[in-house]
Amino acid sequence: MPKKKQTTDFRYETGDAQIPWESVGEKINAPDLENIVRFLVRPKDGYEKQYDKKLDKVKTSLNDLWAVGEPSSKLTMGAQVKELENRCRKFLGVKHACFLTNATAGFEIAYKYADVRPGDEVIAPSITFIATIAYPLSIGAKVVFADIAPETLNMDPVDAERKITPKTKAIIPVHIGGYPADMDTIMKIARKRNITVIEDAAHAFGGMYRGRMTGTIGHFGAYSFHEVKNINSFGEGGLLVTNLDAGEDFSKCRFLGLDFTTTIPNWLYDVTPVRSLRGTWFVAGNHSSTEIQAVALLSQLKRIKTIIGERRRAFMYLRKRFAEDDAIYLPPLDTEDTKGTHHLYLFRIDPEKAGGTIQDLKKLLTQRGIVQIPHFGPLYHFDLLKKMGYNRKKIAVTCPRTEQVFNREFTHLPLYRFTHDRLEYLADNVLDSIREMRG
Numbered sequence: 216m217p218k219k220k221q222t223t224d225f226r227y228e229t230g231d232a233q234i235p236w237e238s239v240g241e242k243i244n245a246p247d248l249e250n251i252v253r254f255l256v257r258p259k260d261g262y263e264k265q266y267d268k269k270l271d272k273v274k275t276s277l278n279d280l281w282a283v284g285e286p287s288s289k290l291t292m293g294a295q296v297k298e299l300e301n302r303c304r305k306f307l308g309v310k311h312a313c314f315l316t317n318a319t320a321g322f323e324i325a326y327k328y329a330d331v332r333p334g335d336e337v338i339a340p341s342i343t344f345i346a347t348i349a350y351p352l353s354i355g356a357k358v359v360f361a362d363i364a365p366e367t368l369n370m371d372p373v374d375a376e377r378k379i380t381p382k383t384k385a386i387i388p389v390h391i392g393g394y395p396a397d398m399d400t401i402m403k404i405a406r407k408r409n410i411t412v413i414e415d416a417a418h419a420f421g422g423m424y425r426g427r428m429t430g431t432i433g434h435f436g437a438y439s440f441h442e443v444k445n446i447n448s449f450g451e452g453g454l455l456v457t458n459l460d461a462g463e464d465f466s467k468c469r470f471l472g473l474d475f476t477t478t479i480p481n482w483l484y485d486v487t488p489v490r491s492l493r494g495t496w497f498v499a500g501n502h503s504s505t506e507i508q509a510v511a512l513l514s515q516l517k518r519i520k521t522i523i524g525e526r527r528r529a530f531m532y533l534r535k536r537f538a539e540d541d542a543i544y545l546p547p548l549d550t551e552d553t554k555g556t557h558h559l560y561l562f563r564i565d566p567e568k569a570g571g572t573i574q575d576l577k578k579l580l581t582q583r584g585i586v587q588i589p590h591f592g593p594l595y596h597f598d599l600l601k602k603m604g605y606n607r608k609k610i611a612v613t614c615p616r617t618e619q620v621f622n623r624e625f626t627h628l629p630l631y632r633f634t635h636d637r638l639e640y641l642a643d644n645v646l647d648s649i650r651e652m653r654g
């Protein structure tokens with residue numbers, strides 16, 4: 216008699232049958248694991264020989280382990296994902312959380328809940344990553360760009376409100392660099408007009424806005440666990456959250472309209488579309504992440520507070536150093552109830568006082584070999600948008616502060632994963648370069 220497995224997934228529920236469905240997929244074996252270890256832990260330069268020796272030991276140990284263990288029978292949508300979602304719900308203080316392939320998938324689902332369709336309008340900040348607006352662009356909805364508040368680079372709610380039309384279905388503020396957008400004002404504006412607010416919290420997992428966690432204030436919020444974010448799930452991952460009852464259907468949104476949490480008595484009726492906030496129906500895609508990604512994230516979740524703390528210390532150091540020169544604007548400080556995640560340092564100068572623009576300064580920094588800065592530029596300047604029929608010049612006129620800040624004043628600086636010496640070197644060289652520019 217084969218022993219009975221605990222199943223968590225209706226697809227493998229075969230009752231008393233002797234031949235389980237789960238047996239149709241290949242399992243992980245010892246060489247798979249060895250290859251994963253070999254990939255995740257690379258040999259340091261000059262240590263290749265020692266590395267090979269240690270890896271041999273790992274191989275032996277893995278084989279020993281395999282002699283007393285058996286492969287995990289569940290690689291996707293099992294207990295680890297559930298545990299991760301529970302932990303995230305608690306950490307964020309939110310009702311529903313759904314682990315996904317990435318934040319972009321989270322936005323897509325949220326846009327579908329908002330019933331964004333071709334011809335509708337969505338308001339996004341001018342400066343963000345293309346992922347924020349990929350879904351509306353892809354279906355032929357119109358993206359309207361709100362100007363930014365120069366102090367934070369976040370969406371200016373007053374300008375967003377000016378740009379609302381009867382076609383506006385969603386507003387998607389971004390907590391760029393990890394500093395919270397002005398959510399209370401945005402929510403007030405949106406609620407008056409029945410507009411759905413989706414937070415792009417890709418940089419903002421673990422941040423706080425007036426006592427609530429960033430990402431949990433809008434109707435929906437999505438976090439990214441891509442490898443460049445504050446914590447990651449082996450390279451890719453995302454989390455969609457909401458406090459609305461609509462979140463009860465998240466499981467269906469993740470996987471083609473099927474709900475893993477119940478059994479499926481009749482496939483004809485149990486594969487369903489999902490109801491949007493406006494009562495219409497939408498069809499879900501497949502955005503499932505894996506158990507092993509959940510394991511990675513559960514592990515990193517334990518150190519999120521330490522990570523943000525370390526980032527905050529680096530932020531405070533840079534801010535203190537940059538206070539030495541009055542040509543440099545200082546970004547907002549954390550307060551008792553509003554805290555950034557310090558994903559990036561928002562660096563901004565007054566070109567008059569600095570004797571040159573940010574472009575001049577960046578050239579100097581590149582010449583010195585200090586830092587080459589990849590940049591969030593205004594999306595309406597992208598060629599992609601031009602090809603989609605957006606008029607760069609016309610939009611630029613409606614976003615004057617974006618133009619000023621992007622062309623003349625701001626850049627992001629990295630602040631994490633290097634030693635204090637490097638941080639000091641960065642600050643010294645930025646300050647020196649400004650002095651050089653001033654002449």
Ligand SMILES: *Cc1c(COP(=O)(O)O)cnc(C)c1O
Nearest residue numbers: 317318319344346417439440441
């Ligand atoms: C990284 C990023 C995203 C996309 O996150 P994915 O998980 O890669 O989809 C969205 N918005 C911003 C501002 C980002 O930096």
